[in-house]
Amino acid sequence: MAQQPARHRIGILGAGNIFGRYVEGLRTFPELEVVRVADVEEDRAKQAASEYAIPAWGGADELLGDDAVEIVINITPPRFHAKTVIAALEAGKHVYVEKPIAATVEEAREVLEAAAAGGKLLGSAPDTFLGSAVQTARHAIDTGLIGEPVGATAFVRSSRAETWHPDPRAFYGPGGGPVLDMGPYYLAALVNCLGPVRQVSAATRIGAKTRKVTSPERVVDEVTVEVPTHASAVLTFASGAIGTTLMSFDVWDTELPRIEIYGTEGTLALPNPNFFDGDVRIKRHQDEHWRVLTPVTELFGAVDTPEQHRRGLGVRDLAGGIDGGPHRANPQFAFHTLEVLASFETAQRENRVVQLRSSCERPEPRYAH
Numbered sequence: 001m002a003q004q005p006a007r008h009r010i011g012i013l014g015a016g017n018i019f020g021r022y023v024e025g026l027r028t029f030p031e032l033e034v035v036r037v038a039d040v041e042e043d044r045a046k047q048a049a050s051e052y053a054i055p056a057w058g059g060a061d062e063l064l065g066d067d068a069v070e071i072v073i074n075i076t077p078p079r080f081h082a083k084t085v086i087a088a089l090e091a092g093k094h095v096y097v098e099k100p101i102a103a104t105v106e107e108a109r110e111v112l113e114a115a116a117a118g119g120k121l122l123g124s125a126p127d128t129f130l131g132s133a134v135q136t137a138r139h140a141i142d143t144g145l146i147g148e149p150v151g152a153t154a155f156v157r158s159s160r161a162e163t164w165h166p167d168p169r170a171f172y173g174p175g176g177g178p179v180l181d182m183g184p185y186y187l188a189a190l191v192n193c194l195g196p197v198r199q200v201s202a203a204t205r206i207g208a209k210t211r212k213v214t215s216p217e218r219v220v221d222e223v224t225v226e227v228p229t230h231a232s233a234v235l236t237f238a239s240g241a242i243g244t245t246l247m248s249f250d251v252w253d254t255e256l257p258r259i260e261i262y263g264t265e266g267t268l269a270l271p272n273p274n275f276f277d278g279d280v281r282i283k284r285h286q287d288e289h290w291r292v293l294t295p296v297t298e299l300f301g302a303v304d305t306p307e308q309h310r311r312g313l314g315v316r317d318l319a320g321g322i323d324g325g326p327h328r329a330n331p332q333f334a335f336h337t338l339e340v341l342a343s344f345e346t347a348q349r350e351n352r353v354v355q356l357r358s359s360c361e362r363p364e365p366r367y368a369h
Contacts, residue, residue, distance in 0.1 A: 007031055007032070007033055008031060008032055008033070008070050008071055008319045008322065009033050009035045009068050009069055009070050009071070010026065010032060010033060010034045010035065010036075010069065010070070010071045010072075010073060010315070011034075011035065011036040011037070011038065011063040011066060011069035011071070011072050011073070011093075012034060012036070012037050012038070012072075012073045012075065013038050013039075013060055013063060013072055013073065013074045013075065013076060013084060013088070014038075014039060014074065014075035014076045015037055015038075015039040015041075015044045015045050015047075015048035016039075016044075016075060017165060017166070018075055018098070018311060019037070019048055019075060020048075020051075020052065021309050021310055021311045022034075022073060022075065022310075022311045022312055022315075023052045023054075024310050025300070025301075025310035025311045025312030025313070026312040026315060026316075028300075028310070028312070029312070029316050029319075031316075031319060032312070032315065032316060032319060034052070034054055035054065035055055035056060035066075035068050035069060036049075036054065036055070036056040036057065036058070036062075036063050036066055036068070036069055037049050037052075037054050037056075037057050037063075038057065038058055038059055038060050038062060038063035039059075040059070040060070042057070042058060042059055045057040045058060045059075056068075060084070060087070064087060064088060064091040064093065065091070069093060070093065070094060070322075071093065071094045071095070071096060071315065071318065071319065071322075072088040072093045072094070072095050072096070073095075073096050073097075073315060074088065074095060074096070074097040074098060075098045076098075077170040077175070078098075078099075078100055078102075078103045078170065078174070078175025078176060078180065079103050079170075079173065079174050079175050081097055081098070081100070081101065081102045081103060081107070081111075081175070082102040082103065082104075082107035082108070082110060082111050085097050085101075085102070085111050085114070085122070086110065086111060086114040089111075089114045089115055089118045089120050089122065090114065090118060092118070092120065093120065094120045094121045094122070094123075094318060094322060095115075095120065095121075095122050095123070096122075096123040096124070096125075096314055096315045096318050096329075097122070097123070097124050097125070098124075098125045099124060099125040099126050099180075099184040099185075099334070100124075100175060100180050100184055100334070100337075100338045100341070101122075101124040101331065101334040101335060101338055102175075102338070103174050103175035103180075104174075104175075104342065105335075105338060105339050105342045108334075108335050108338050108339075109335075111331070112331050112332075112335055115331055121318055121321050121322055121327060122330075122331045123314055123315070123317060123318035123321070123327065123329045123330065123331075123334075124314070124329060124330075124331060124333075124334035125184070125311075125314055125329070125334075126184045126185045126188045126273075126314075126329075127311075127313050127314025127315075127317060127329045128185055128188070128189070128273055128274060128275060128276050128313075129188045129189050129192040129273070129329075129363070130276070130313045130314065130317060130328060130329065130363075130366060131275070131276025131277050131297075131299075131300050131313065132276065132277045132295040132296070132297045132298065132299050132300070133270060133271050133273070133275070133276065133277055133278045133279075133280055133295075134188075134189045134192055134193065134270065134273060135295075135296055135297045135365060135366050135367055136280045136293050136294075136295050136296045136297070136367075137189075137193055137261065137268050137270050137280050137293075138192055138193050138365055138367075139296045139365065139367050140268055140280070140282060140293060141193055141194075141261070141263070141268070142365070144265075145263075145265075145266065145268075145282060145284070146261065146262070146263030146264070146265050146266040146267065146268055146282065146284070147263040147264030147265030147266065148263055148264045149193075149194055149239065149241045149261055149262070149263050150241060150242070150262050150263060150264060151241055151242045151243065151244070151261075151262045152190055152193075152194065152241060152242075152243040152244070152259065152260065152261045152262065153243070153244045153245070153256075153257065153259065153260050154186040154187075154189075154190060154243065154244075154245045154246075154247075154258070154259045155245070155246045155247075155251075155254065155256040155257060155258060155259075156178050156182045156183060156186055156245070156246065156247035156248060157248065157251045157252065157253075157254050157256070158178070158248065158249045158250065158251055158252045159171075159181075159182060159249075160252060161249075162211045162212065162213045162214060162215065162223065163214050163215060164215050165215055166215050166217040166218050166219050167218070167219045167220060168211070168213060168215070168220075168223055169220060169223050171223075171249070172211060172223050172224070172225045172226060172227060172229070172249075173226045173227065174226065174227065176227055177227035177228055177229055177231075177249070178229060178230070178231065178247040178248050178249045179204070179227075179228065179231050179247050179341050179344050179345075180227075180338075180341055180342075182247065182274065183245075183247050183341045184337055184338070184341065185273040185274045186245070186247070186258075186259060186273050187337045187340055187341060188273070188333070188337055189259060189270060189273040190235075190237075190243055190259070190261075191333070191336065191337060191340075191360070191362070192362060192363055193261060194237045194239055194241050194243070194261070195237055195238055195239045195362050196237065196238050196336055196356070196358075196359040196360050196362075197235045197236065197237055197238070197243075197336070197340045197356055198236050198237060198238045198355070198356055199235075199236045199353050199354060199355050199356060200233055200234070200235055200236075200340060200343040200344065200347055200353070200354045200356065201233065201234050201347050201352075201353045201354070202231060202232065202233035202234070202343070202344040202345075202347040202348055202354075203231070203232055203233075203347075203348055204228035204230065204231040204232075204344055204345055204348040205228055205229075205230050205231075206225050206227075206228055206229055206230070207225075207229045207230050207248070207249065207250035208225065208229070208250065209224070209225050210222055210223065210224055210225065211223045211225060228344075228345065228348075229248065229249040229250050230247075230248040230249070230250045230251075231245075231246070231247045231248065231344050231348075232244075232245065232246050232247075233245045233247075233344050233347070235340065238359065247344075257269055258270060258271060258272050258273065259273060265284055265285055266282060266283055266284035266285055266287070267282070267283050268280060268281070268282055269281040269282075269283075269290070275301075275303075275308050275309075276299070276300040276301060276308075276313060277295070277299045277300060277301060277302075277303050277308065278303055279292045279293075279303075280292065280293045280295075281293070296367035296368075297366050297367055300313055314329040317329050326363075326364040328363035328364055328366070329363070330363070332358075332360045332361070333360045333361075333363060335358055335360070336356070336358045336359060336360040339356060339357065339358045340356060343356065
């Protein structure tokens with residue numbers, strides 16, 4: 001009889017907008033079980049537990065004190081990440097945190113130190129680079145389909161959060177903005193494909209200083225913008241490839257691609273890296289037309305269906321690391337992506353090219369070698 005997969009019991013800290021996406025995604029993995037939900041508003045935790053048939057609910061202290069919880073998923077707002085992640089690590093839990101790993105590079109260093117001191121695994125979103133799309137692009141690069149990578153472009157357009165999120169203040173406050181909110185998905189895809197970044201030059205600004213909230217379920221009518229909402233940067237990768245990025249909450253409409261990677265023998269076009277799956281297209285120099293590459297891994301969710309919004313692949317990656325397997329969405333990878341993105345504002349403020357202090361390994365691919 002085949003051995004049954006190990007079960008990992010999970011507590012989710014935060015019952016906000018993406019809570020359901022995690023629960024639905026995690027339920028696709030038999031080795032993972034959500035046993036508790038906690039929120040600063042305990043009535044919201046109770047409602048979430050009832051809606052998703054989760055056996056226990058309450059506040060953060062109860063979650064951290066629950067011996068049944070092995071892994072804590074932290075989906076609190078970014079400004080609370082450092083404090084809550086460290087508390088969970090010190091409580092003896094493995095932790096998977098939503099992006100960014102912390103609101104600032106300084107806080108992120110403290111988080112990494114706490115993980116190292118406690119001997120527990122720490123994983124961080126974004127994990128969408130583990131999906132079939134970016135893995136397929138990585139395979140194309142690793143097998144030489146576009147030759148040597150020379151450059152890349154990445155264009156972040158507004159998610160229009162004020163039109164659908166009931167409380168979009170976190171998108172426009174510390175730890176938010178297009179660079180730290182959507183930027184991690186794009187940068188994680190690029191670093192997975194091209195390796196770490198060596199230096200950054202950038203310019204940033206605030207567009208509209210206030211945002212009208214039109215979400216039907218809004219709890220605020222207007223948001224004051226505290227962070228830059230429009231940024232352009234040039235990234236020089238350690239490999240020598242050069243990336244050009246535009247990350248903006250002021251660009252609502254555009255015909256620009258999401259991500260393109262240019263090689264000496266062809267071009268790759270990647271879909272929205274906020275999702276795990278989607279068509280990866282290639283056009284080699286001798287090709288007359290673009291063609292779609294066959295995915296090299298299984299799909300996490302059907303494209304253009306509600307399944308595409310599910311989360312949890314990074315939590316499975318963390319659980320695999322606990323069991324002795326590769327840990328790809330690891331803290332060094334998350335820290336490096338954060339430092340790169342935080343360097344946008346440093347480059348603007350100090351009017352200089354920023355040399356990155358951190359680096360990371362390209363995560364082990366999920367496709368078979």
